[in-house]
Amino acid sequence: MTVDVVKANDLKKSAPVFGQLSFDDHEQVVFCNDKDTGLKAIIGIHNTVLGPALGGTRMWNYENEWDALNDVLRLSRGMTFKSAITGLNLGGGKAVIIGDAKTQKTPELMRKFGEFVHSLSGKYITAEDVGMETSDMDLVREVTPYVTGISEDRGGAGNPSPITAYGVFMGMKAAAQYRFGSDHLEGKKVLVQGIGHVGESLVEHLTHEGAEIFISDINRDRLEAIRSRYGVSIYEDADVYSADVDIYAPCALGATINDDTLERLKAKIIAGAANNQLADEKRHGNILREKGIVYAPDFLINAGGIINVYAELEGYDKKEICRKTENIFNTTLEILKKAEANEISTHVAALQIAQQRIEDRKKLNLS
Numbered sequence: 115m116t117v118d119v120v121k122a123n124d125l126k127k128s129a130p131v132f133g134q135l136s137f138d139d140h141e142q143v144v145f146c147n148d149k150d151t152g153l154k155a156i157i158g159i160h161n162t163v164l165g166p167a168l169g170g171t172r173m174w175n176y177e178n179e180w181d182a183l184n185d186v187l188r189l190s191r192g193m194t195f196k197s198a199i200t201g202l203n204l205g206g207g208k209a210v211i212i213g214d215a216k217t218q219k220t221p222e223l224m225r226k227f228g229e230f231v232h233s234l235s236g237k238y239i240t241a242e243d244v245g246m247e248t249s250d251m252d253l254v255r256e257v258t259p260y261v262t263g264i265s266e267d268r269g270g271a272g273n274p275s276p277i278t279a280y281g282v283f284m285g286m287k288a289a290a291q292y293r294f295g296s297d298h299l300e301g302k303k304v305l306v307q308g309i310g311h312v313g314e315s316l317v318e319h320l321t322h323e324g325a326e327i328f329i330s331d332i333n334r335d336r337l338e339a340i341r342s343r344y345g346v347s348i349y350e351d352a353d354v355y356s357a358d359v360d361i362y363a364p365c366a367l368g369a370t371i372n373d374d375t376l377e378r379l380k381a382k383i384i385a386g387a388a389n390n391q392l393a394d395e396k397r398h399g400n401i402l403r404e405k406g407i408v409y410a411p412d413f414l415i416n417a418g419g420i421i422n423v424y425a426e427l428e429g430y431d432k433k434e435i436c437r438k439t440e441n442i443f444n445t446t447l448e449i450l451k452k453a454e455a456n457e458i459s460t461h462v463a464a465l466q467i468a469q470q471r472i473e474d475r476k477k478l479n480l481s
């Protein structure tokens with residue numbers, strides 16, 4: 115993932131650090147370094163007004179450390195609004211571990227990371243994200259209680275991805291209801307980009323619904339496996355954005371909606387799991403509106419995972435998790451209508467609701 119915002123050489127020494135990259139009133143950023151295990155991680159705590167900052171840990175082979183910092187700043191901010199709009203008493207945080215999850219992740223490294231999480235005394239609670247498995251969270255749990263998404267046999271809520279996928283499915287159906295007048299996806303052409311943990315579960319829901327599914331991924335083995343498991347089509351053209359589909363579901367990494375791809379997008383709806391889908395929230399949100407593409411805000415419809423891990427903290431049962439996740443349908447529809455009525459992008463409409471909840475709580479805390 116490259117960051118177009120800034121490169122190391124562009125940094126002006128006179129400019130304030132807090133004004134760089136995607137800093138947006140983040141409360142705390144923690145750099146974690148351990149020579150013995152090779153751990154290099156950054157924990158971003160964006161906002162804790164509503165509660166402790168909860169958000170997953172991503173392990174990724176970033177091109178450079180600035181990209182990693184930028185990513186954690188963007189992701190942690192996104193978590194603040196995700197929890198706020200979902201009605202959870204949680205703040206926004208996220209962590210990134212710099213490195214290749216396939217070759218550089220060791221139990222020692224994960225435990226060391228857990229020690230750093232522990233040093234924050236619960237201000238940040240971690241969970242699984244790209245490059246992480248439930249078993250990694252179990253390793254973190256060995257050194258700190260401030261982790262969610264541990265195995266079910268250890269008392270955790272397990273892998274959050276199926277619930278995330280269910281929420282995305284709900285958001286997609288709401289967008290279809292709004293755009294096509296029916297939430298039935300039967301016969302609708304859907305392109306799922308990224309068929310990892312969430313993408314595969316989404317494909318499963320879409321298969322049951324009778325959608326015409328196309329999949330795309332950088333991992334050829336995975337593509338073949340999903341094709342044979344669900345009987346879906348692999349989208350072979352390298353340019354996925356020009357695909358003549360009804361719905362584009364970004365389920366890989368962020369910023370796939372940008373100046374370059376927007377020119378080519380043919381889909382009528384965008385609804386997927388990836389975080390930070392809009393490279394530039396304001397501008398690209400507005401362009402989508404002008405083009406008449408219905409965008410189901412990422413931080414709203416991919417909240418199933420956080421609902422699932424929140425349940426672990428609050429002791430909710432599966433029924434309550436499902437009910438809360440299903441409600442993503444109603445919230446999405448409400449936001450799409452609010453955006454239309456106020457002539458604003460759907461992203462801004464969702465953001466306004468989330469920000470209002472934080473402001474209200476702040477006032478309550480001060481009174």
Ligand code: NAD
Pocket residue numbers: 242243244245274275276278307308309310311312313330331332333336365366367368387388389416417419420
């Ligand atoms: P994952 O690592 O299991 O899957 C990601 C998939 O995307 C992999 O198959 C990978 O090969 C593929 N991919 C990577 N780059 C690609 C590219 N350029 N083009 C096509 N495919 C590419 O991750 P996941 O857990 O399924 O999460 C997917 C997205 O959803 C991430 O952005 C994540 O942050 C977000 N998300 C996940 C959860 C969750 O519960 N897992 C919750 C909220 C948001």
